Amino acid sequence: MNTFTEENYLKTIYHCSLNAGSASTNQIAAATNTRAASVTDMLKKLADKKLINYTKYQGVTLTEEGEKIALGIIRKHRLWEYFLVEKLDFKWDEVHEVAEELEHISSTELIDRLDKFMEYPKYDPHGDPIPDREGQFKRQELKPVSAMLINQTGVVAGVGDHTPAFLQYLEKATLTLGTKLTVTEVVDYDHSVVLEIGNKKINISREVAKNLLVAL
Amino acid sequence: MNTFTEENYLKTIYHCSLNAGSASTNQIAAATNTRAASVTDMLKKLADKKLINYTKYQGVTLTEEGEKIALGIIRKHRLWEYFLVEKLDFKWDEVHEVAEELEHISSTELIDRLDKFMEYPKYDPHGDPIPDREGQFKRQELKPVSAMLINQTGVVAGVGDHTPAFLQYLEKATLTLGTKLTVTEVVDYDHSVVLEIGNKKINISREVAKNLLVAL
DNA sequence: CACTATTTTTAGATAAGTCTAAATTTATTA
């Protein structure tokens, strides 16, 4: 078994690699709230265990085994988030921190039974897909609102920022999962976006538009 | 906040103190699967934090603050065990290890919501009382079968040994919680006890009789 | 392409929790 800390590094490397294909030492340090030197130490350790592909100064990727572990952690995280929201009435902005702890409970029997108890949910409360026991999940084709065209319509299906502050903002603006919206204007000056939701119009900043993901 | 390890020591000290009034270094070492020297180190640390009363060579007791923390851990442990058995269909001999991990999830919000979700259970799957948020719980007056008199009747309400092996034995012998039994004989030779359950008679060893607790 | 800035790694240190072996204190018993 791997330590709590090793699991967090693997999970972080997985997430960082999603965009760039690989993860850099500094990226990992920022994401885990540690220093680059500490990351280097851990990378050596994970490489020794054959959980990552690591060559000095080159950034890292997960090995098959490393990705399997990372997806296991992500599965746990998302299933627990679903549980917290659906069964214990937490709000979607309150679950991340608790799930960060729960994801390290080792029993896979527990997580499989929890999965069954909740009838095998496919998406967590933020729209992220939940991997199955084999680490398989459907990749949704989501697009940030900032990439939508004028008059294009989409349904809110995910977020690019999981912080409570952002989620609370969306909640207030009625931009929760499932909300149907149409882009009516992109303001030249600041790239903010005007959305039509039902028959109301609201303006969101470019920053928000980049982190609000829709299915078309 | 306290570390995982500190919490385990406090919990252990609580349990060891239940019988003797205080806990010895060796007792704690045995219960935590460490060496006496390690225990001494930790006792100093816990004493510095004013969580235990410690004088060299004299054994330890919990301070009010230490007991509060210990009862918090025990509350979490027992609520999670209840959850595992009642909601996720674990057997009573399968939950201890998982609960040993879950009891250290820090969020009290989580545990209070879990408590509500399960409608405030009073006893865990082994008959142990679940402390409320203030650490209050009803102490049951339980007696080991080994202390019962001939022809005395009782109802199985707890166990003195939480190991899977013992719990599985009880399960097989239909000595689960709520079972009504009468002592019909105590065998002189080996102090084994003959029980009448319904209209069947079974014989249990003195060892078992000591760890099987009944309400009269 | 050479120089500078940035990123990453190395070196050496620290804190937490553990260990073994030796010393000390308490308990037991002849």
Next chain:
DNA sequence: TAATAAATTTAGACTTATCTAAAAATAGTG
């Protein structure tokens, strides 16, 4: 109560994960 046994503590060391500061490698730019 003196000698021995058992329990406990001290001393010194190890591991894990972290840090800072300095060195080395890579990337960016005139």
